[in-house]
Amino acid sequence: xxxxxxxxxxxxxxxxxxxxxxxxxxxxxxxxxxxxxxxxxxxxxxxxxxxxxxxxxxxxxxxxxxxxxxxxxxxxxxxxxxxxxxxxxxxxxxxxxxxxxxxxxxxxxxxxxxxxxxxxxxxxxxxxxxxxxxxxxxxxxxxxxxxxxxxxxxxxxxxxxxxxxxxxxxxxxxxxxxxxxxxxxxxxxxxxxxxxxxxxxxxxxxxxxxxxxxxxxxxxxxxxxxxxxxxxxxxxxxxxxxxxxxxxxxxxxxxxxxxx
Amino acid sequence: xxxxxxxxxxxxxxxxxxxxxxxxxxxxxxxxxxxxxxxxxxxxxxxxxxxxxxxxxxxxxxxxxxxxxxxxxxxxxxxxxxxxxxxxxxxxxxxxxxxxxxxxxxxxxxxxxxxxxxxxxxxxxxxxxxxxxxxxxxxxxxxxxxxxxxxxxxxxxxxxxxxxxxxxxxxxxxxxxxxxxxxxxxxxxxxxxxxxxxxxxxxxxxxxxxxxxxxxxxxxxxxxxxxxxxxxxxxxxxxxxxxxxxxxxxxxxxxxxxxxxxxxxxxxxxxxxxxxxxxxxxxxxxxxxxxxxxxxxxxxxxxxxxxxxxxxxxxxx
Numbered sequence: 001x002x003x004x005x006x007x008x009x010x011x012x013x014x015x016x017x018x019x020x021x022x023x024x025x026x027x028x029x030x031x032x033x034x035x036x037x038x039x040x041x042x043x044x045x046x047x048x049x050x051x052x053x054x055x056x057x058x059x060x061x062x063x064x065x066x067x068x069x070x071x072x073x074x075x076x077x078x079x080x081x082x083x084x085x086x087x088x089x090x091x092x093x094x095x096x097x098x099x100x101x102x103x104x105x106x107x108x109x110x111x112x113x114x115x116x117x118x119x120x121x122x123x124x125x126x127x128x129x130x131x132x133x134x135x136x137x138x139x140x141x142x143x144x145x146x147x148x149x150x151x152x153x154x155x156x157x158x159x160x161x162x163x164x165x166x167x168x169x170x171x172x173x174x175x176x177x178x179x180x181x182x183x184x185x186x187x188x189x190x191x192x193x194x195x196x197x198x199x200x201x202x203x204x205x206x207x208x209x210x211x212x213x214x215x216x217x218x219x220x221x222x223x224x225x226x227x228x229x230x231x232x233x234x235x236x237x238x239x240x241x242x243x244x245x246x247x248x249x250x251x252x253x254x255x256x257x258x259x260x
Numbered sequence: 261x262x263x264x265x266x267x268x269x270x271x272x273x274x275x276x277x278x279x280x281x282x283x284x285x286x287x288x289x290x291x292x293x294x295x296x297x298x299x300x301x302x303x304x305x306x307x308x309x310x311x312x313x314x315x316x317x318x319x320x321x322x323x324x325x326x327x328x329x330x331x332x333x334x335x336x337x338x339x340x341x342x343x344x345x346x347x348x349x350x351x352x353x354x355x356x357x358x359x360x361x362x363x364x365x366x367x368x369x370x371x372x373x374x375x376x377x378x379x380x381x382x383x384x385x386x387x388x389x390x391x392x393x394x395x396x397x398x399x400x401x402x403x404x405x406x407x408x409x410x411x412x413x414x415x416x417x418x419x420x421x422x423x424x425x426x427x428x429x430x431x432x433x434x435x436x437x438x439x440x441x442x443x444x445x446x447x448x449x450x451x452x453x454x455x456x457x458x459x460x461x462x463x464x465x466x467x468x469x470x471x472x473x474x475x476x477x478x479x480x481x482x483x484x485x486x487x488x489x490x491x492x493x494x495x496x497x498x499x500x501x502x503x504x505x506x507x508x509x510x511x512x513x514x515x516x517x518x519x520x521x522x523x524x525x526x527x528x529x530x531x532x533x534x535x536x537x538x539x540x541x542x543x544x545x546x547x548x549x550x551x552x553x554x555x556x557x558x559x560x561x562x563x564x565x566x567x568x569x570x571x572x573x574x575x576x577x
Contacts, residue, residue: 016526017391035508101366101373123356126507130375131356132363135331139367144439145332148356165502166356167455169447171330175440185508186501222372222403226385229396234533234552241545242559247567250539251575253555257537259461259516260483260572 001051001060001156004116005044005084006107006137007037009068009075010127017127022225023097024127026069033075036122038190041079043152043183044120045191051156054085059156061085065110067095067103073206081193081201088114092210092218099221100128104136109216110209112141117177118160123148123184134182144175147182262290262348267297267338267361268310268318269353269412272447275306278353280313280417282410286351287314287418288382294424295341297334300324307426315422323431325438327445331357332437335364340432342369342405349384354409362409371404378414392507392530413458413513456486456503461516462535464488464505466528468521468542468561471498475565476520482572488512488532490522506531520561524549541565 011017011029018025044062045054052059064079064087066072076087090106098106111119124131138145146152149162161174165184193201211218240249254260266282268275279294286292292315298306303320310318319341325333342350342365350365352358354376366373377386384406388397401407448455456462463485465476473487480487489499491506505512507530517535522528524540524547532538533552540553541561550556557564 016394019390019395019397099372100363104367129511130363130373131359132366132373132375135335135360135363136367138332139335139364142436142439145360146440147331147360167448167457168355168357169445171442171446172444173330173440173442179440184501185504222366223374223399223401226398226400228390228398231389231394231396234538234554236551237554237556239550239553239556239558242557242564245567246541246557246559246564247569248571250541250555250557250564250568251571253539254516254572255575259537260575 001048001118001154002114002116003044003048003060003062004111004114004119005037005040005062005064005079006119006121006133007041007064007066007075007079008034008125009066009072010034010125018230019228022228031071031074033078034122034125036124036126036185037079038082039183039185039187040120040122041082041084042188042190045083046188047152047154051154054083063087063114063116065107066090067098067106070208076206077201078193080204080206081197082191083197086204087206089206089208090214091208094211094218097221098219099223100130100132100136101222102219104133104140105219106214106216107133108137108140109214111137117158118154119143119178119180121180121182123182134180138180141178141180144179146173146175146179149181149183150187152181152183152187263345264290264292265342265345265347265350266292266294267350267352267358268294269358270306270309273302273306273309275309275312277417278412279310280419281412281415282351282353283313283315284415284418285380285410286349288380289384290348291316293317293319293347295338296320297326297337298322299327303428310424311422312417312419313422314418314420315424318424318426320426320428321431322428323433325431325433328442329438329440330442331360332364332440333433335361335368336433336437337431339365339368341429347405349406349408351380352407352409354411358409362407366407369404371407372401373407374399374401375409377408377410380408380410384408389534392511392526393534453480454484454486456488456505456510457512459486459512460514461485461518462488462505462512462514462532463518463520464490464522464532465493465499465520466490466522467492469493469498471496473499475562479518479520479565479569482569485518490528519549520565522549523547524552
């Protein structure tokens with residue numbers, strides 16, 4: 001099987017973020033592999049391992065596909081150190097400010113050209129939090145959509161079944177190859193890259209492609225930010241120390257505020 | 261006057277309050293048509309429940325494919341309606357299903373999309389609270405039909421009763437939207453507690469619980485609250501991931517948020533700092549979450565919560 005995993009480099013989710021000229025300031029924050037994409041990488045590796053592995057010359061390959069500035073090689077390298085075979089990074093200065101529609105168009109083109117059987121994504125990035133790119137890729141490619149999976153079962157003969165978990169309930173869904181999967185956080189426990197994995201990742205190829213190499217013309221964002229204003233910080237209110245009646249003080253506060 | 265589409269939102273066989281919320285914002289832009297996507301033969305019954313909010317028309321589309329193929333089939337039919345009727349905008353509820361439908365309609369109609377709006381103005385400018393509510397963003401779609409998903413519970417719904425004119429439209433669905441097959445569907449398991457993202461009150465536990473959520477749960481139950489957890493607590497396996505509040509979990513904005521034994525890293529704050537009132541209980545007086553708390557108790561949650569639980573139960577009886 002040829003498996004692709006889409007990943008994104010995002011500002012560290014433990015860091016403060018701010019906007020500059022209507023775009024997220026990505027320069028001045030620590031950048032990491034999107035937490036939720038680690039589950040996608042892990043699931044891709046587990047699927048490969050369950051069906052003959054992804055060692056060189058083996059039955060399966062796991063390819064990481066990302067779009068971002070050149071610096072995104074760091075996040076891609078992390079996915080490689082977990083065990084993916086190789087990577088493609090779409091990087092072009094014309095892509096700064098690309099929206100989900102443009103991103104999905106580029107990812108879809110690279111996926112389509114690569115001849116993959118399945119594509120696995122996280123459910124969302126921790127910066128934009130839109131949760132739309134997997135569905136957009138599926139719509140653009142005309143491939144089956146198997147999203148919000150808490151369980152994935154792959155039949156290498158060409159079929160994928162998932163358990164979809166959302167606030168609307170639990171569905172069992174299946175589709176033939178090729179298809180687009182997104183996985184939720186509870187699906188697995190992503191591995192930590194081993195020392196051997198980190199060393200091996202340094203030798204793996206990250207193929208960089210600009211817009212011309214992808215074969216898609218630049219597309220400006222289809223929505224524009226008018227303004228972005230930091231909200232006033234919340235001020236600290238009343239603080240009491242529990243000396244035996246902290247619970248009562250809390251109840252009195254809630255009653256006073258008519259919250260109970 | 262221009263015409264605006266909303267995708268009617270249902271829980272089981274009833275329209276939700278979210279449908280009225282969508283109609284309330286949509287009515288600022290133009291006359292509201294609520295689109296009802298129904299399984300074959302179920303349209304009229306579903307449409308009859310779309311009876312609150314400023315809704316002028318209901319457009320019923322029926323197809324067995326909606327139940328068999330889910331999001332892609334519904335998005336296809338909706339995109340074809342949008343292409344045929346050119347509404348001024350399309351508003352959809354911002355949950356997993358709604359965002360995915362919106363995503364596919366945006367691709368199919370070559371339209372811009374904005375997700376998680378907390379408000380939409382008459383000129384179709386959307387307001388979003390990004391980075392965990394720390395920044396307010398106003399934005400507009402600049403291509404095609406503006407497709408905006410609106411976060412449930414963020415608009416005060418106009419709940420006046422509506423008696424819209426009901427029409428039917430045919431479902432046009434492509435083969436590509438029939439590639440994934442749903443073999444079974446279970447509604448969400450309703451526990452004794454409210455759903456985290458819909459609850460008026462949320463009580464969350466963190467590292468300070470040391471894995472024992474009993475005090476947090478009892479306190480939550482005395483308030484009729486949902487139970488949340490910090491990432492530290494879910495990563496430790498103390499509470500299910502589905503209850504995680506924060507940047508990598510759920511975003512909640514209840515009337516009252518009570519954080520127990522949670523220090524308040526940005527990771528957690530990002531998921532709860534738009535709550536109306538924040539109460540913090542923590543042993544550590546230096547816990548950063550105290551900085552945004554309306555009321556803070558410096559103390560051991562295992563002493564404070566049981567006492568508060570007793571106090572609330574006493575007030576209620």
